[in-house]
Amino acid sequence: MTISKGPQAFPRTEYLRRLDLVKAEMARRGVGVLVVSDQHNITYLTGYTARSAYVPQGLVVSSSQEEPIFILRRMDRPAAIYQCFMDQEKIVSYPEELIAHPELDGYDAIIDYLLDAGFSTSGIGIEQYNVSTPTFDKFRKRLAEAELVDFTKVVAWIRLVKSDLEIEVMREAAAIADAAIARAAEVIRPGVREADACSEIAATLIRGANGKPGTQLEPLTLCASPRTGTCHITWAEDVFRNGSQVNLEVAGARHGYASALMRTYSIGTPTDRLQRVHDIHLEGLEAALETARPGATCSDVANVFYRSIEKRGLKKESRCGYAQGIGWTEPTASLRDGDLTLLAPNMTFHLMLGNWIDDDFGYVISETFRVTEIGVDVLTSSPRKIFQLA
Amino acid sequence: MTISKGPQAFPRTEYLRRLDLVKAEMARRGVGVLVVSDQHNITYLTGYTARSAYVPQGLVVSSSQEEPIFILRRMDRPAAIYQCFMDQEKIVSYPEELIAHPELDGYDAIIDYLLDAGFSTSGIGIEQYNVSTPTFDKFRKRLAEAELVDFTKVVAWIRLVKSDLEIEVMREAAAIADAAIARAAEVIRPGVREADACSEIAATLIRGANGKPGTQLEPLTLCASPRTGTCHITWAEDVFRNGSQVNLEVAGARHGYASALMRTYSIGTPTDRLQRVHDIHLEGLEAALETARPGATCSDVANVFYRSIEKRGLKKESRCGYAQGIGWTEPTASLRDGDLTLLAPNMTFHLMLGNWIDDDFGYVISETFRVTEIGVDVLTSSPRKIFQLA
The missing domain is CATH 3.40.350.10 (Creatinase/prolidase N-terminal domain)
Structure with missing residues (x-):
């Protein structure tokens, strides 16, 4: 048979x-x-x-x-x-x-x-x-x-350069990532175990969005206070508290393709430091997206971000992202200083602006975007804010 | 800081x-x-x-x-x-x-x-x-x-040989695997999307059991009709139907250690063929567990299983399992013909009796066990049955 x-x-x-x-x-x-x-x-x-x-x-x-x-x-x-x-x-x-x-x-x-x-x-x-x-x-x-x-x-x-068919699949995956980011805002609460929140976030990544299920589950990472200075711990055996900050990275996945997304959550009013870091990164993110277009290099995009946050007194040591597609991170173009890869239409990147500033303080924001004929098309669409939770 | x-x-x-x-x-x-x-x-x-x-x-x-x-x-x-x-x-x-x-x-x-x-x-x-x-x-x-x-x-x-402390962690992981197998029996129903069932199974693997959360999520695989002859597809964009057979493999995970478990589900009465294959494998499984003890070899355990099912007209081409611990499969001892590794107390194995008999028909059952001073201690405890679902 x-x-x-x-x-x-x-x-x-x-x-x-x-x-x-x-x-x-x-x-x-x-x-x-x-x-x-x-x-x-x-x-x-x-x-x-x-x-x-x-x-x-x-x-x-x-x-x-x-x-x-x-x-x-x-x-x-x-x-x-x-x-x-x-x-x-x-x-x-x-x-x-x-x-x-x-x-x-x-x-x-x-x-x-x-x-x-x-x-x-x-x-x-x-x-x-x-x-x-x-x-x-x-x-x-x-x-x-x-x-x-x-x-x-x-x-x-x-x-590195996707077909329109691949872009559609990555767009479906991006919608799944958005759904998971929204679900996290519903389930992160004081007294809740990190694992219980992650179980809901993972379930959303699998159920998918717009009638399209996730076809596999990419690892998610949730790094909450006092671990916001870490970036690759899945989650800890801990509960959220009043005042906790939560850094979340997820990726929706369709047919092997991943579209990643990071957002930061705060239970209660964000600290002044967190709010200031967010404001500075948001400005840098927008500047980076405005720079990305055919003819610009990966290095250009990264350096616009670095200069933008440096002007306001911050630094980011790590690269600003990487080519993205099957298996999440592609091992080729990087949004890093010195990477002279020329952007071209239908390249897709995770603009990864997570910044682990101190050993005990980090902040995350990111977008998945594709390069268009004239600029960028951001595939993810979650609000670019600190999610403030009750 | x-x-x-x-x-x-x-x-x-x-x-x-x-x-x-x-x-x-x-x-x-x-x-x-x-x-x-x-x-x-x-x-x-x-x-x-x-x-x-x-x-x-x-x-x-x-x-x-x-x-x-x-x-x-x-x-x-x-x-x-x-x-x-x-x-x-x-x-x-x-x-x-x-x-x-x-x-x-x-x-x-x-x-x-x-x-x-x-x-x-x-x-x-x-x-x-x-x-x-x-x-x-x-x-x-x-x-x-x-x-x-x-x-x-x-x-x-x-x-390969665990300490008692490691065994306790693997026992916690095994309880999580049992919880996921039980949850699957609640959510697999005709008309339900495979992804929706998997979202619940994954959520259970993360929430954990006995107050101990899963500390990471190991890949789960759900291969349902007409894909029961496959073994490593995560899940498909399909729904369960009356008469569907579902082969599920999960692993509970604690601190990097995985305890794996497989069970077969049937929506409605199992076919005669499925029931017969189950009965034969169950007898072989019990014979294998009776053989496993210090001094027996990995090969002995595998061959007792092979001879048991061959006596009743079946064959299994693949090995009968492998050493198990951190990262799920350990790359050392295998329950395969010719592996002369001597079993010793506190070795842990996934006795993996999944059998993909035809390209379009397979059946799965497994247990995670540790070797004791005199025999085995099966860490997983789900009923050894075909889960018949309404």
Whole structure:
């Protein structure tokens, strides 16, 4: 018995368009075949989002074949048939014996495939930063006559500019993030456990918005007093108190794409310091969004923000955000000083202005935006305020 | 201003005990210093669970120092001060400029530290499977006179046998998993969206059980008809129907430790096939649990299960489970044919008997257990039945 292909997040033409961009890079770099092992790149090129990347898997893109071959663990083949755009004969599984095998693993099956398919003397692209040294050594040894070419971040750079179809998915995800930010304002109350508030926020991220559910749950972080100087604690075993400040980061998620959003909450009147920091960051945020347009660089956007808050006596040490899409943070363009990536239409960023000023005091605000022909289109739409709660 | 140490999941003596085991391995392998980069090993040795492992970080364990040095990104230092057992002077941060830097990254800061601390000609342990080839090359080049010794899985093997304190945490997590399995039976109904059921299940996993919240949310997977042959799809944009079968896998989580649990649900009377598969797996599960005791091997447990279901005409291709603890799956002992790891008291396993029999039909049941002096103690306690729902 077999499983049928499920509803697809994107039409076949969209995946073929993406693959054409990858194949053009392959031609430019002189490789006939590419092994994509980064799970987010695999999602981009196939639609596959099941959570199997804790074992080896690889997408083999060949310049002479329209569809790629996805090689993964036997038990994950049905999910790949269901989710991927390709014909099911392109989903090839390796046996369960390779899981936790003392010497072999799924990469041996991928190398076997490359050898069988006649690529033993080809140029072969490998995402070197995504494989460990012993795995890369295995490729070198077993494909000794091939020329291994590093493809680290090559597919990720292609992902940087989204199609209109991708933008729509990120817009759906942004609406989910907005819903979670609003839900948080309803459930953060004195005496409530942080976990209970987070359970409601997570439930909202999964239920989604506008009839579109979240299709996975991205980690949320809630850092409340006395932990507002921290940024990546999920939540603590603590309760909210009168006077507590709460820094929240969430991301709505659709089909692997994340749209992130941060807001700060105050139980009771914000302190003067918090209000002042908010006012200064808000001005900087608006200045940054006004700067972002085709032709400006990532560095320009960051520096407009840095100069804006410095004028008023604040500093931010960390970058001002990053390219965003599948898997939340993309590993390419950063809104940081010195990043000369030119903004172009349909690039999407998380303008992340969280600022952990002291070890015991931080503040967060952010937006997810896309670059348009003339400026920006902010996908998230929560009020840019400190949410003051009773 | 500084942040104070927060409530600790374990007493200081527990972390020092773990470090002593690691230092004994270091002595045996001739290294004076070890760089731990696996995030779950870092959690084990420090208590740190914040989600910052998407950028480089390393725990430097030195045989001559009681406490390790944790080197991480500047913005994550306050969370490390809050969560780690060590004195805050042992939490060393690298500057934000290294994030998304074109040439350097956090590993350069770790290497700088090793050079400054006089380890340039030492034996240095590195978790080679946890770093990419370019990163390992950086260690080789910048520490050319040191002897780099592979420590892949060395700390993970130490994690295999838990202390009684760890068992208590895993028991708390198991109770959370039970609560989620029970909640699922209340919310899975015909016409309900899968996402809405999952939002309730996730909320339960976060709210926790017995007054102990989940401290993070592990991914849950819900694979319902017609997708019961898949195992790692989070959930689908679909609704439950009369006659739907639902395979659910959850894990309760406390302080980084996960206790996983799988159960199968049927809306309406289970099909004869499903009931028969359940009966056969239940018998196999009980036989496996009766076999597990000190002195038996992982392979013994798996083979008792395989023989039990084969006698009744079924087969399972995948392994029967794995060591479980921090980060859910531990990368060491597997309940698989040929794994000769001897069971010992306080090892903990996910006896994972999910069986994806056809591409369009699978069934799941599992338990989290610990090995005792004489047999097993099953930490999860949900009824071992097909949950039949109205």
